[in-house]
Amino acid sequence: MTTHKSISKDDNIFASIVAQGKTIKSIYAHNFTSINEIINMMTTDCDSHCGLVQLNIRNQSQGWAFNMLLRISDTLSRTLRRRSQSQQPHDGLQYRLAF
Helix, strand or coil, X not given: CXXXXXXXXXXXXXXXXXXXXXXXXXXXXXXXXXXXXXXHXXXXXXXXXCEEEEEEEEECCXXXXXXXXXXXXXXXXXXXXXXXXXXXXXXXXXXXXXX
């Protein structure tokens, strides 16, 4: 993910995840260097919710805000997706390409 918003370790960051009108997680912290770090931190421990959520990030030190929609999957769905990507094809056959 690329944005033009800059973050330094000393910035005070407020972030929240809102799902169906309810705040399911919020933080007020610093020591972030990118928006991706904030997204990763906010989406961990959100296994109880699955679906579309709104992520709000506000950099109090620099005076900007950023909002985006995220899709959160439950732990079981993420585990199954990782397994299916790393395993053999679903038909059980191994494919050989002749060169």
